[in-house]
Amino acid sequence: MSLVAARTLSGRIWVVRPNHSLSVAGRRRLFVATATASGLIAFAFSCFGAWPVIPFAGIELALLWWALLRTELAADDFETITLESGHLTIEKRHGARVERHEFQPYWARLQYVKPPGQNGHRLLISSHGKQVEVGSLLTEEQKMALAKELKQNLGAV
Template identity: 35%
Template structure:
């Protein structure tokens, strides 16, 4: 069983780059026209503006591919949380995993067991997190009953 949870992004990092480059061309083109008209300060402000917008878009693009992956296979429950350049990976034995909200019904879902814990559900609407927790509990129960285990070949 797999759960793949991703950030809802309207633009991929490449699309953000294309948007930014078109913005640079337009803004510097207008600033260049003012430069030749004698308004030299416009170019300085255009560069400052483009630097600020570029920095903001860079921050957005770094987190555009954030995701959470929960995989229940064989005798392992593997959880990976990617946040920017950091990837946190935790493996559990399914029989020892507890699934519970971290602080309340609509808070993140905390998976814990064997001295490890990890929170998931950042990319699920708060009102749907309890449904995700129920799905995880159900899958773990099925695994414990042997229904989710593959037959030996």
């Protein structure tokens, strides 16, 4: 996952995005190439009487199409943490769902906890009974780095 931190005129911003190795055009080329190869193989086998290969090739292509579609729907996911003089804003997008949370930096509390029975830690920002997880797309090392930066900058505000 990628974590980008930047300083703005009024504060700091952190943007977390998942890594995607294929572009939209790359996903289309992958599907066309796989469909062509699978179709040619299925056609060749059906010419020799093994026609049941064709439905399995179709199922294989349908599953590949579904997986690539899921990847494309998640391509625009992000988490943005904006810290300005009087506001801490967290925006999250997962698929079509967009969340926006606002906190007062003075009252915001940062927690780096490991829930029982889970392998990874969670980075939580809470204030006035409201709690939001940030950095869920990050690795453990990136979460620790983000927690350290947030703690320093929350104290500075």
